[in-house]
Amino acid sequence: MRVFCASIATETNTFSPLRTDFSDFTQSFYAPPGAHPDTPTLCSAVFPALRSRAAAGEIDLIEGTATWAEPGGLVNKSTWIHLRDEVLEQLHAALPVDAVVLGLHGAMIAEGHVDCEGELIEAVRQITGPSTRIGVTFDPHSHLSDRRVKNADVITVFKEFPHTDFVETGEACVDLTLRAARSEISPVLSVFDVRMIDVLPTSRAPMRGFVDRMKALEAAGEVLSTSAIHGFMAGDSPDLGAKTIVVTDKDKAKGDRIARELGEELFSFRGTTKPDFLSVSDALTKAAKAKAGPVVVADVWDNPGGGVAGDSTIMLRTALEMSLTSVALGTIWDPMAVRLCHAAGVGAQLDLRFGGKTSAHAGAPIDATVTVQNVEKNAVQSFGSSIVPLGDCAVVRLGGIDVVLNSNRAQAFSPDLFSNLGIDPASRKILIVKSTNHFHGAFAKVAADILYAAVDGPYPNDPAKTKYTRLIRAIWPIVDSPFAEEVV
Numbered sequence: 001m002r003v004f005c006a007s008i009a010t011e012t013n014t015f016s017p018l019r020t021d022f023s024d025f026t027q028s029f030y031a032p033p034g035a036h037p038d039t040p041t042l043c044s045a046v047f048p049a050l051r052s053r054a055a056a057g058e059i060d061l062i063e064g065t066a067t068w069a070e071p072g073g074l075v076n077k078s079t080w081i082h083l084r085d086e087v088l089e090q091l092h093a094a095l096p097v098d099a100v101v102l103g104l105h106g107a108m109i110a111e112g113h114v115d116c117e118g119e120l121i122e123a124v125r126q127i128t129g130p131s132t133r134i135g136v137t138f139d140p141h142s143h144l145s146d147r148r149v150k151n152a153d154v155i156t157v158f159k160e161f162p163h164t165d166f167v168e169t170g171e172a173c174v175d176l177t178l179r180a181a182r183s184e185i186s187p188v189l190s191v192f193d194v195r196m197i198d199v200l201p202t203s204r205a206p207m208r209g210f211v212d213r214m215k216a217l218e219a220a221g222e223v224l225s226t227s228a229i230h231g232f233m234a235g236d237s238p239d240l241g242a243k244t245i246v247v248t249d250k251d252k253a254k255g256d257r258i259a260r261e262l263g264e265e266l267f268s269f270r271g272t273t274k275p276d277f278l279s280v281s282d283a284l285t286k287a288a289k290a291k292a293g294p295v296v297v298a299d300v301w302d303n304p305g306g307g308v309a310g311d312s313t314i315m316l317r318t319a320l321e322m323s324l325t326s327v328a329l330g331t332i333w334d335p336m337a338v339r340l341c342h343a344a345g346v347g348a349q350l351d352l353r354f355g356g357k358t359s360a361h362a363g364a365p366i367d368a369t370v371t372v373q374n375v376e377k378n379a380v381q382s383f384g385s386s387i388v389p390l391g392d393c394a395v396v397r398l399g400g401i402d403v404v405l406n407s408n409r410a411q412a413f414s415p416d417l418f419s420n421l422g423i424d425p426a427s428r429k430i431l432i433v434k435s436t437n438h439f440h441g442a443f444a445k446v447a448a449d450i451l452y453a454a455v456d457g458p459y460p461n462d463p464a465k466t467k468y469t470r471l472i473r474a475i476w477p478i479v480d481s482p483f484a485e486e487v488v
Contacts, residue, residue, distance in 0.1 A: 013307025106142020
C-alpha cells in the first residue's frame with residue numbers, strides 16, 4: 001500500500017498587527033521530504049505514526065513537506081500558493097497512492113484564500129480521485145468547512161485543550177485511514193453545527209466530562225471517532241464556531257444522531273466554561289499574598305499561540321509598580337533586545353528598551369537599566385514530546401524580576417522555558433506566562449496555584465463585539481438564540 005503524507009500548518013489571527021510569510025515557516029519549522037525529525041510537532045504527528053507502520057512493513061511511505069509557522073497574522077498570498085503547490089507537486093510525483101494523510105491546523109487564512117485547508121484537501125481529492133482514502137488531523141481551534149468534510153474520508157481533532165493528545169490524534173487518523181484503504185471499514189462523516197464560539201478548556205469541568213464521554217463512545221465501539229471543533233474566535237471565517245464530528249462505519253444515521261447529541265450538550269455549556277479571569281492587579285496581588293509558590297499567572301490574551309506578538313509589557317509594568325520580587329516572566333518577544341543582550345554578554349549592565357513594539361494596545365516599551373543574567377543561542381522548550389524553538393534568548397533582571405526575552409515567538413508550554421535558561425521555576429514566588437491554557441498541563445505539576453489574568457489587546461476576545469465581515473451564520477454570543485436565527 002502506497003501512502004503519501006504532508007503537513008502545512010499555522011493559525012491565522014486576521015485581527016493581528018502581524019503578517020505571516022515564508023520566513024515565519026522556515027523559522028518555526030520546515031522539513032522537506034525525508035527530513036522530518038523523529039519527534040512530532042503539534043500538527044505533524046502523522047509522520048512518526050506512519051513511519052512506524054512503514055518500518056513494520058505495512059506500507060510504502062512517501063513523505064512530502066512538513067512545515068509550521070507560529071500563529072500570526074494574515075498569510076502572504078504567495079507564501080500560501082508556494083506551500084500548497086509544493087505539496088501538490090510532491091503528491092503528483094508520488095502517484096498512484098492508496099491513501100493520503102495530512103497534518104493540518106485548520107485555521108489558516110491567506111490573502112484571497114479564506115479556507116486554505118479546504119482548498120488543499122479538495123485539490124488532493126482532485127489529483128487522487130475518489131478511491132484514494134484521505135485522512136486529516138485538525139487542531140480544535142479551527143474552522144470546519146463543508147469543503148473539508150466533502151473531500152476527506154477521516155477527520156480527527158485534538159480532544160484536549162491544552163493539546164496534550166496531539167500524538168494520539170495523529171495515530172488515530174493514521175489507523176482509521178489505513179483501515180479504510182484496506183477496505184476493513186467504510187468511514188462516514190457526520191457533522192453538527194453547534195453555532196457558538198467560546199473558550200473551552202478541557203482541564204476543568206464541564207469540558208473535562210465532555211471529553212471523557214467522547215472517549216467512552218470510542219472505547220465502547222459505538223463510533224470510530226468523535227471530535228469537537230472549538231473554533232478560533234480571532235479568525236474572520238464564514239465557518240467560525242464550534243462543531244462536532246462523528247466518524248462511523250457505514251452508519252450515517254447513527255453518526256448524525258450522536259453528533260447532534262454531543263453538539264447540543266456542548267451548546268448547553270455556553271458561558272460556563274471559562275476560568276475566572278482576573279484583572280492584572282488583582283491577579284498579581286493574589287499571587288503576592290499566597291502562602292506558598294510558585295503561583296502561575298497567565299497573561300491569557302497576549303498569547304503568541306493566538307497569533308499576537310507576545311510583546312505586551314502591561315503585566316511586567318504592573319509588577320514593577322507593585323515592587324514585586326521573586327518573579328520570573330516568560331516571554332517578551334523582542335529580537336533586537338535579545339541581540340543587544342548577546343552583544344553585551346552575561347553580567348553586563350545596560351540601559352535597555354524592550355517590548356511594546358507591535359501594537360498600541362500592548363503597553364509602552366520598558367526603559368530600564370538591566371543586568372544580563374543569561375544568554376542562549378537556539379533555545380527551546382518542550383510541549384509533551386515536541387520541541388518548540390524559542391530562537392536566541394536572553395534573561396534580564398530588573399528589580400526582583402527576571403524576564404525571558406526571545407527572538408522566535410512562542411507561548412509558554414513548560415517550566416523548562418525557564419529552567420533551560422538558568423531560572424529555577426520552583427524557587428520563584430510568581431511565574432508570569434503568556435498562554436491561554438496550553439501551559440496548564442506542565443505547569444500544574446509545579447504550581448501552588450494558577451491564576452488567569454485578562455488584558456485587552458490585539459487579540460479579539462469578545463466575539464459579541466468583534467467586527468467579523470465573513471460570518472453569515474448566527475452563532476452565540478453574537479445572538480442569544482442562534483438556532484432561531486437565519487443570519488447574523
